[in-house]
Amino acid sequence: MKTAVSRPKIVDKFQSFREGFPALKAKTYLSICEKTILHDVVRENVDSFLDHLANASTDRHGHEGKVNSAREKFAQLVNAHPSSIAAIRNVSDGVNSIAWALPIGEHNNIVVSADAEHPNNLYPWLRLKRRGSELRLVKPLPDGAIDVDAMIDAIDHDTKIVSCASVTFAPGHRTNIHKLGEACRARDVFLLVDGVQSAGVLAHDFSAEPIDGFATSTSKALLGLYGFGFLYVSQKWIDRLEPAYLSRPAALMQTDDHSAMGSLDYELQPDARRFEVGSYNLAGAYAADASLQLLLDLGADAVEQRALQVAQLLNESISSLGLPAAVPSDGTAQSHIVTFGEIDAGGHGFSTNPIIERMSDHLTEAKVAHTIRRGQLRFGVHVYNNEDDITQTAAAIRDAIGQN
Ligand SMILES: Cc1ncc(COP(=O)(O)O)c(C=O)c1O
Structure with missing residues (x-):
């Protein structure tokens, strides 16, 4: 009885959230795995910052309050302490920060499933390879999912770090972070997660997930802007991490005055803020502060549950037309990304399969x-999507295959 009464209320909450996106009045947006769309409230918050700039009324400390507020809200979303979160630019920034902060020597190795990763979680490691470290490239499973068991097998006593996506950009399997993280913990190996595809749509709980680092931008399901993001770093590792770049926010200071010089014998911030570099992307912080509040109001678990429900419907509706989905429609590997077609039959924006091309048209x-990635037709669901x-x-796909 209780569920029958509360369910419509939850759906109403998602419906009113949906109404805040002007883009959804003109199109069906199933591409959050590619890029964000702006909610009115997010835009208004960015506008308020731009108004300050236009009126030369910038109060830098006040604006930086938004960075701290966004940091706190992201921390709340993933159940972490705010001091473990650094404000960064994007995934590449976070991955490179960790790559150069860890004491990785020539005798050390790095484990990555290159063929399953976005290039921005590979190039930082190629750079370290040039510096002399060994890069162990683990083949994904035939369906494109990261092979967690093979990743674990590749770890030995010289492994320093394992880096992987929480959800691959294509085909979109959710990685068993828990299993990988437990294996890393047992061997004192750093597990770094490229979390940009899951953050904001799939629920994370860093107090329970054995993750050491997590990098994301706000330019996808966190519904913010490009050029702003977060890096989580577990306190357990902080003392072993010496950032490659250093500027004022990363050093312990006695004053908030930006131009005041601290001690030449500086001390690093005792937490993730040691990874913050120079001035912040304040417009990005304003956007994230608003979008994170919207997501917190909906609730991380409710967002995931609803997004996966709609993703399942999408998966099954199109599979039933005779096009098998590349990622399961339920279970632990399911995510909000739904893909169709053979992996690597084509590339970024094109497929060698004429049926996929026709569907896309x-x-x-x-x-x-939608997008085509790795030759597959790709959709990304968020909580504003509905039946x-x-x-x-499904009607457009039926048209494409002549079933209407
Ligand atoms: C899994 C994954 N990692 C990283 C990125 C982008 O990296 P960055 O935030 O550095 O631009 C994307 C973008 O599509 C992605 O899907």
């Missing part, structure tokens, strides 16, 4: 935002 014509979006999408 029909979807574009029907104003269904109507799936009906529209």
Whole structure:
């Protein structure tokens, strides 16, 4: 009885959230795995910052309050302490920060599943390889998922770090971070997670997940802007991490005055702030502060549950038309990303399979935002998507295959 009464209320909450996105009035947006869309409240918050700039009324300390507020809200979303979160630019910034802060020597190795990763979680490691460290590239499973067991097998006593995506950008499997993290913990290996595909849509609990570092931008499901993001670093590792770059925010200071010089015999911040470099992307902080509040109001677990429910519907609606999905429609590997077609039959924005190309054309014509990645037709669901979006999408696919 209780669920029957509360369920419509939850759906209403998602419906009113949906109404805040002007883009959704004109199109079906199933591409959060590519890029964010702006909610009115997020835009208003950024506008308020721009108004300050336009009126030359900048109060830098006041604006930086938004960085701290966004940091606190992200910490709340992932159940971490705010001091373990640094404000950064993007995934590349976070991954490179860790790559150069860890004491990785020539005798050490790094474990990555290169073929399953976005290039921005590979190039930082290629750079270290040039410096002399060994890079162990672990093959993904035939379906494109990260092979967690093979990653664990590749670890030995010289491994310093394992880096992997929480959800791959394509095909979109969710990685068993828990299993990988437990294995890393047991061997004192740093587990770094490229979390940009899951942050904001799938629930994280860093107090329970055995993660040492997590890098994300706010330019996807966190619904903020490009050029602003977060790096989580577990306190356990802080004393062993010496950032490659150093500027004022990373050093312990007696004053908030930005131009005041501290001691030449500086001390690093005792927490993740040692990874902050120079001035912040304040517009990004204003956006994130607002978008994180919206996500917190919806609740991380409710967001994940609803997004996975809609993703499942999308997966099953299109599979039932005879096109098997590349990622399971339930279970631990399911994510909000739903892909179709053979992996690597094509590349970024194109498929060698004419049926996928035809589907993509029909979807574009029907104003269904989607992408082709690694040759696969790719959709990304967020909590603003609903059953109507799936009906529209399935109708465009039926058109493409002549089933209408
Ligand atoms: C898994 C993954 N990592 C990283 C990125 C982008 O990295 P950055 O935030 O450094 O631009 C993307 C973008 O599509 C991605 O899907």
